Amino acid sequence: MSTTLPASSPADVSPLADTPLVGIVMGSQSDLKIMSAAAEFLRQFNVPYEITLVSPHRTPHRLIEYGETARKRGLRVIIAGGGGAAHLPGMLAAFTTLPVIGVPINSVTSLHGLDSILSMLQMPAGVPVATVALDGAANAAVLATEILAISNARLADVLEKYRTSLKDKVMRTIEELRK
Numbered sequence: 001m002s003t004t005l006p007a008s009s010p011a012d013v014s015p016l017a018d019t020p021l022v023g024i025v026m027g028s029q030s031d032l033k034i035m036s037a038a039a040e041f042l043r044q045f046n047v048p049y050e051i052t053l054v055s056p057h058r059t060p061h062r063l064i065e066y067g068e069t070a071r072k073r074g075l076r077v078i079i080a081g082g083g084g085a086a087h088l089p090g091m092l093a094a095f096t097t098l099p100v101i102g103v104p105i106n107s108v109t110s111l112h113g114l115d116s117i118l119s120m121l122q123m124p125a126g127v128p129v130a131t132v133a134l135d136g137a138a139n140a141a142v143l144a145t146e147i148l149a150i151s152n153a154r155l156a157d158v159l160e161k162y163r164t165s166l167k168d169k170v171m172r173t174i175e176e177l178r179k
């Protein structure tokens with residue numbers, strides 16, 4: 001199940017850069033239905049991103065190239081999703097010192113995503129992957145935006161407004177329930 005977040009506050013930020021700052025990658029085209037939520041969130045916030053497939057098992061050399069060139073190409077954060085034996089985030093983290101956010105995906109296996117979660121969580125010391133919830137692509141995009149907002153006040157302001165919109169939604173529901 002994908003993480004559904006309320007619509008963001010108006011994204012009145014102009015693009016932060018001409019080239020992608022966030023790389024969204026996934027192990028298979030079957031992951032796209034989950035990972036598209038990350039792209040949608042970044043689009044709302046005018047955060048430049050790229051989205052592509054990098055299979056650790058079917059295109060291993062592409063994985064190495066992606067990890068080794070990511071920083072040189074201007075990326076600041078990588079969001080990597082995978083299901084089953086979800087090696088993509090961990091192996092990308094081995095080839096870059098950019099922050100890698102892992103999205104475990106509940107692809108159709110008898111383990112229902114537990115396999116992906118454990119693949120991403122059990123990283124060795126020194127090579128971390130920031131793992132979000134199962135199918136948590138939207139939250140991965142929020143976290144990536146928060147990382148970028150460390151050095152961008154305008155983006156930090158947009159995130160504040162977004163948080164306010166989440167609070168307002170809760171408050172509206174509380175009001176409805178009082179009626």
Ligand code: RP5
Nearest residue numbers: 027028030031082083084107
């Ligand atoms: C992983 O295996 C992918 O990330 C995907 O979640 C899972 C299944 O891939 P397909 O067999 O659907 O291509 O590598």
